[in-house]
Amino acid sequence: MNEPNEAYLKLIKEKMPKSKHLLTMFRAFWTGGTICCIGQAFTDLYTYLFSEMGENDVAALTTITLIAITAVLTGFGIYDKIGAYAGAGSIVPITGFANSVVSPAVEHKREGVVFGLCANMFSVAGPVIVFGISSSVIVGFIVIIFRGAFGG
Amino acid sequence: MKNHTVFFKSGIYIEDTATIVGPKEAEGPLGRYFDKSVCDDLLGQKSHEKAEIRLHISAIRYLLNKTGHKDGDVDLCISGDLLDEIVGASLTMREFDIPFMGVYNACATFAESLILAASLIDGGNFERIICSTSSHFCTAERQYRYPLELGNQRTPLSQWTATGVGATMLNRVKGKIRIDCATIGRVVDYGVKDANDMGACMAPAARETLLAHLEGSSRDVDYYDLILTGDLGEAGSGLLRLLMEEKGVKLGEKYRDCGVLLFNKAAQDVGQGGSGAACSSSVFNSYVYKKMMCGELKRVLLIPTGALCSKTSTLQGESVPGIAHAVSFTLA
Structure with a gap:
């Protein structure tokens, strides 16, 4: 009696409103671009201010700055409004990752520090970390094998 | 298939109702019809769950005051909400000296409680029953979707969980509805x-x-x-x-x-x-x-x-x- 009703599924595919892809892509493009420009501005500023620093250190400092700004914006409930407008534009950059760690932390603070905040902190970002670490290990193995084989 | 339409033989009437809603609902087109509204959806509580419970308590309390009844005059409360294990309604009812039955049918819970209450009164063992349901945007988002502060986009099909409580008092004494x-x-x-x-x-x-x-x-x-x-x-x-x-x-x-x-x-x-x-x-x-x-x-x-x-x-x-x-x- 309750099998998937193909005719109905086809009907809702036709009748229900869909995302406006062009509009959302345009918004994601300009906001994502702006966030990256802000990042670049910090990089330029740090290169100018701390001329003795290496390229890697400047990049790390920029990342830390963006994460700190996002954490504060998330805490004040501003970043979710940016996200609602920007979509992928504010999810893809490092700021999106910071937001995905801070937002469950804020939300679960009420269930205590250990079982609430800490246990749920990576509930959204967890998969990214798992895939990030696993893929870096795999890539690392590939590098070692090929270096060994070709003496690179 | 058997038809499950029931006619209630004895009269089951609405004695009174009470509604309390959140700020967004109060700004909506029906704003002036609600009994009360709150301007802060946290109600000064530590969590939105506590706020939802507070709202639910206030609505039932208000309904009792409005009709001039005491806890003891009500035979039963049939309530529900959307939280895990309908804990919102359960914790609400520890404030009252009224027998309680918790119900869950997602957003159709209100109908379920009305039908149950009407059938119980129709059965003759109950005089006066309160039916109430609550929901809160912030607790439902967390229950079914993502953390509130997560910057994600809502799909065009998504809906906005209403913050509020509606309570109906049913009895067998002749009323208007x-x-x-x-x-x-x-x-x-x-x-x-x-x-x-x-x-x-x-x-x-x-x-x-x-x-x-x-x-x-x-x-x-x-x-x-x-x-x-x-x-x-x-x-x-x-x-x-x-x-x-x-x-x-x-x-x-x-x-x-x-x-x-x-x-x-x-x-x-x-x-x-x-x-x-x-x-x-x-x-x-x-x-x-x-x-x-x-x-x-x-x-x-x-x-x-x-x-x-x-x-x-x-x-x-x-x-x-x-x-x-x-x-x-x-x-x-």
């Missing part, structure tokens, strides 16, 4: 897997219950002044119109949806409209109740609809079935 019959729906699953597309999940259930009700009560659509679904949303109620037309029943101007009525879709950024256990209860107990009391509406069919899913069931690839129950109100 009578519950004359009700139809209990079954779980209907057409295989929709998108839990955001609640309108599409629930529309088939609404159709089945409405058709069963019309058949079981030998009435037609024109018998009612208003047919009101719970929270199909704008696209979902359009879908129900289409589905009913397939069966040869035309829902005209008399058909409305609580979720659509509750918010101003264009100005309030609520997706397809309101949803949640409080959506049908707050709209019925304020707007519809007052319109019936002043005689503008004489016969109303309320069909709260529920999407039966949890975060786990959706992740495990289950489709989202819908449920709907119909309750018919008439001016006595």
Whole structure:
């Protein structure tokens, strides 16, 4: 009696409103671009201010700055409004990752520090970390094998 | 299939109602019909869950004060909400010296509690029963979706869980509005897997219950002044119109949806409209109740609809079935 009703599924595919892809892509493009420009501005500023620093250190400092700004914006409930407008534009950059760690932390603070905040902190970002670490290990193995084989 | 339309032989009347809503609902088109509203959806509490419980307590307390009853005058409270293990309603009821039965049918919980209460009173062992449901945008987001502060985009099909409480006091002493019959729906699953597309999940259930009700009560659509679904949303109620037309029943101007009525879709950024256990209860107990009391509406069919899913069931690839129950109100 309750099998998937193909005719109905086809009907809702036709009748229900869909995302406006062009509009959302345009918004994601300009906001994502702006966030990256802000990042670049910090990089330029740090290169100018701390001329003795290496390229890697400047990049790390920029990342830390963006994460700190996002954490504060998330805490004040501003970043979710940016996200609602920007979509992928504010999810893809490092700021999106910071937001995905801070937002469950804020939300679960009420269930205590250990079982609430800490246990749920990576509930959204967890998969990214798992895939990030696993893929870096795999890539690392590939590098070692090929270096060994070709003496690179 | 057997028709599950029940007629209540003894008179079951609405003694009074109470509604309390959040700030967004109060700004909506029905704002002036609600008994009370709060301007901060946290109500000075430490968590939104506590705030929802506070709202629920205030609504029942207000209903008791309004009618001049004490806890002991009420035989039973049948309540529900959307939190895990319906803990909101359960914790609400520790404040009252009233026997309690918790119910859950997602957003159709209000209909379930009304039908249960009416049947119990009809059975003769109960005099006065309070039916109430609550929901809160912030607790529901967390329950079914993502953390509030997560910067993600809502799909165009998503709906906005209503923050509020609606409570109805039913008794057997003759009043103005009578519950004359009700139809209990079954779980209907057409295989929709998108839990955001609640309108599409629930529309088939609404159709089945409405058709069963019309058949079981030998009435037609024109018998009612208003047919009101719970929270199909704008696209979902359009879908129900289409589905009913397939069966040869035309829902005209008399058909409305609580979720659509509750918010101003264009100005309030609520997706397809309101949803949640409080959506049908707050709209019925304020707007519809007052319109019936002043005689503008004489016969109303309320069909709260529920999407039966949890975060786990959706992740495990289950489709989202819908449920709907119909309750018919008439001016006595």
